[in-house]
Amino acid sequence: METAYPPDRHLLRDLRLSFEHSDDRTSRASMPVVPELCASDGAVRAGALATLVDVIGGGLAASVAHPGWIATADLTLHLVRAATHGTVEAHARVVHAGRTTVVIEVGLYDGAGLELGFATMSFAVLPRRESNPDISTSMTTGSASMARAGSRMHAPLLDELGVHVVDRARGELEVPVADWSRNSFGAMQGGAVATIADAAVEAAARAATGVELIVTDLQVTYLALARVGPICTRVEVLGVAPDAVTARVELLDVGAGSRVTTLARVVATSSLAAVP
């Protein structure tokens, strides 16, 4: 593992995100739509959007909790339209900042301002440790980006994460905890975790229905850091309708005694209408 964070080749650089932080407890971020982030319907997959939400929401929460630090407790995402081209804009706002918790809402829009979806995140506020990154410089107001000159996705998102399908019908995946997707704690980044939940349920939902359903909702509860790997998924399909599947997925860190790191409820539906 490299010492500088993030390393030159990293999820947060290769997504080519750009940020704009304001001093009114809001932040904006933008992510270009590229084929590598899209699911089989040609739209950006829920997991990639959750990664955008996690980055902008986490940064904003860390800034309001400063000098304390934060741990992500949960992330929810509901999509209403498909992002197929241009950019996805994320507008984040603090809706609660207390002594022990911070709650953020994030609206997702296309480049023309049409609503794509809505996300919420909550965070536990923790005492600062020496190992926590200093965000006081990275959260200064104005525009910023973590992308380097050559940063780009080299392969589809699931391939970049190293997702190995163990049993497609059961939604069993195995994924390493690699430098490309680690967060500043050395564990798998929260958006990458959500992407694995997305991919696991997508596979199981398609097996359950025979239809190419797309993940549209994520309710992710983070229970522990996924530090060691490989990360394995365990999916239980809870309900199947002609146009929707609801499933519960657990992510287990096999290298850490198969500890359950994440619990998510995921909804997959037929394709969303694309923005014009």
Add this chain to the structure above:
Amino acid sequence: MTDSRAAETDHDFGGPETGREVSRYVQAELHEVEHPDGDGPRVVGHAPASAHLRRPGGGVRGGALLTMLDNVGGLCGGLAALPDGWVVSTNLSARTIALDHVGPFRIDARVLRQGRASVVTAVEIRDEGAGDAIVVDGVLTSAILVPENGPPRWDRPLVLGPGAPLVEPVPTIPDWLGARAIDDSSVEMPLADALRNPWGILHGGAVASLVDLAAEHVGGGVTTDVVLHFLAPNRVGPVRAVARAMGSRSDGTVLRIEVRDEGADRVTALAVATSAPVNAAPER
């Protein structure tokens, strides 16, 4: 028994026997049971699928199911927080799978994670009269607070009965809350003392029920999916939920819902809900 967020509370905790009117309305009976893995407390509740909790001609309303989730999950989290403190709900997320119900319901809560400041519980509601079909799958997160007069003292293992029988005719949920539509996007209710929890603020189940009614009012369907963040206590009233449809998809309309304590002039909760068409094919 559990509570929408009581942060900023300046009230004593009313004790275990106060604020039980919401629990009584859903006739929930709760039992602490031994966890098979010895991993934190586990609470199992039972509640009937009563006529007064149902939509006209349909299953039990989402708000009633979320009240059961909040009751049982919160009690489980509270027992985990003892002896240091008690809990207030900070957020819940849940998906309703079965929309038609036979009853009785079994509500099963277990601790997923416990820290110094919060407890996360998984809650599952099953329909014992429908072959144990899953009805709701959800998670409740609660903050641990220390009441000024100390945490409640319970005899363990804890058993809580449903309370006194309800007097017929039992009001439907909108009538019980006193909720009424204000305009095309809003539903409002007074803050009746009977709906306060032991912290003296509006019970989380009542907030969830108001959110459900607002989703139904604007979305026109049955609430299948709710994410609800409790941001501040509802202490004054009236309490108003304003819903905005963000877009529709094959399984329903997705709404953003904001709850305000109008008397205190502040936002007290933020929710996202999915409202499915009433005639939607059920998940099996």
